[in-house]
Amino acid sequence: MRVTDVIFGSDGRARCAWAGTDAEYVRYHDEEWGRPLHGDRPLFEKASLEGFQAGLSWLTILRKRPRFREVFADFEPAVVAGFGPDDIERLMADAGIVRNRAKIEAVIGNAERVHEMAPGEFDALMWSFAPTAAGDRPETFAGVPATTPESLALSKELRRRGFRFVGPTTMYALMQSSGMVDDHVVGCWRAA
Structure with missing residues (x-):
């Protein structure tokens, strides 16, 4: 793992670096992106x-x-x-x-x-x-x-x-x- 590919949030969690630190982007990364969506x-x-x-x-x-x-x-x-x-x-x-x-x-x-x-x-x-x-x-x-x-x-x-x-x-x-x-x-x- 390269350090640039993940970023550690204020909660200590490592995330995909594209999520950055913007609260809405972090929420989107954590709760939506990559989760199966149907309908x-x-x-x-x-x-x-x-x-x-x-x-x-x-x-x-x-x-x-x-x-x-x-x-x-x-x-x-x-x-x-x-x-x-x-x-x-x-x-x-x-x-x-x-x-x-x-x-x-x-x-x-x-x-x-x-x-x-x-x-x-x-x-x-x-x-x-x-x-x-x-x-x-x-x-x-x-x-x-x-x-x-x-x-x-x-x-x-x-x-x-x-x-x-x-x-x-x-x-x-x-x-x-x-x-x-x-x-x-x-x-x-x-x-x-």
Whole structure:
């Protein structure tokens, strides 16, 4: 274990160094990242937020998440699928979220795709791309890939179905955050 790959918090716990010392990031690391997440709505939210994160820091998105939830109807696919031009303009004017028209329109379009599916189908689709066997735990951040064959395949399938902002790097980040893979590095208390 390299010292730079883990950081010790004020509670004495060793964590993946990316968690830093920000209280919200530490909470996210400890309570959410790498834990299995199921359900069409939670996975749609995660995919949407990961899409908004593209080109930005996850901490920025995490801090804006309460407002995203508020203005995107708690990411209920049936509701978001019904958003129209007035909603897009409302969202573009909201400084509490990332105001990127292409990303906003992608979330609405993606909600339409999820809403067209049977209940539980989106969850089953997403998890069907999770690796069937756990790989070796990364010892360092250098051992954590940006993409995997599974994230490439998931991205390709979602794009085939008309989803947007679901590139392979974004999908691997989703796989990590939703517990499809566990990339807590060796030495992190969550890796135990």
